[in-house]
Amino acid sequence: MTTTPFQNASKWIDAENAQDPNHEIYQEKSYPKELLYSNRMYERLMNFHPHASEAVQIASKAQHICRWKIARESYPMDRVGYLRWREDLKKFHAKTTATILEKAEYDDAFIDRVSFLIEKKLLKKDEETQLLEDVICLVFLEFYLDPFVHKHDREKMKNIILKTWNKMSEKGHQEALKINFSPENLALIKEALGL
Structure with missing residues (x-):
C-alpha cells in the first residue's frame, strides 16, 4: 500500500519529536514533550478548523520540531536574548521541516508555504498564519x-x-x-x- 507525502511527512515529524529527552506527564502517562505538543496542536487545529489546508496541518505538527536543540539558556537571559532565540527557533523549525518535506517529495512552492507559516509571517494579514x-x-x-x-x-x-x-x-x-x-x-x- 502506498503512503501519501502527508503520511510520510507526519510520520517523520513525529519521529523527530519523539527524540525529545524532556518528558511531560499527561493523564498518568509520560510523553516526549515536543511530541505531545505536536499532537495537541494538530488535534486542536482539526477540531477548530477541520478543513485546514495540508500546509497548515503540517505547520501545526512541526511548530516546535526539535525545539530542545536550541536551548533558551544559550542566549542572553534578557528581552533581546529572548526575542533573538524566538526568531532563530522559527527559522530552525522551518528549515528542519523543509528537509523532511523535500524527502517526502513535496514541491518547492508547498515547502515555501509551510516555512512561511511556521515563521508566522504576515500575522493578522494572512488567513492561514x-x-x-x-x-x-x-x-x-x-x-x-x-x-x-x-x-x-x-x-x-x-x-x-x-x-x-x-x-x-x-x-x-x-x-x-x-x-x-x-x-x-x-x-x-x-x-x-x-x-
Whole structure:
C-alpha cells in the first residue's frame, strides 16, 4: 500500500519529536514533550478548523520540531536574548521541516508555504498564519497556562494573557472561552481582559 507525502511527512515529524529527552506527564502517562505538543496542536487545529489546508496541518505538527536543540539558556537571559532565540527557533523549525518535506517529495512552492507559516509571517494579514496563531494560543491556554500561573506573579500573568489574546482572531476568542479552565484561571483571564 502506498503512503501519501502527508503520511510520510507526519510520520517523520513525529519521529523527530519523539527524540525529545524532556518528558511531560499527561493523564498518568509520560510523553516526549515536543511530541505531545505536536499532537495537541494538530488535534486542536482539526477540531477548530477541520478543513485546514495540508500546509497548515503540517505547520501545526512541526511548530516546535526539535525545539530542545536550541536551548533558551544559550542566549542572553534578557528581552533581546529572548526575542533573538524566538526568531532563530522559527527559522530552525522551518528549515528542519523543509528537509523532511523535500524527502517526502513535496514541491518547492508547498515547502515555501509551510516555512512561511511556521515563521508566522504576515500575522493578522494572512488567513492561514492567523489560523495557526489561533491554534498556538488555544493550545497554550488549554494546556500550558496553568503551569505558567504557578511560576509567575499575577500582574505578569495578566500581561501574558492579554498579549496572547491580542494575537488571536475573534473566532479564536470565542473558542478560547469554551475551554474548561479552573475557576481561579478563568477569574484571572477575565480580570486580565477586563470582562
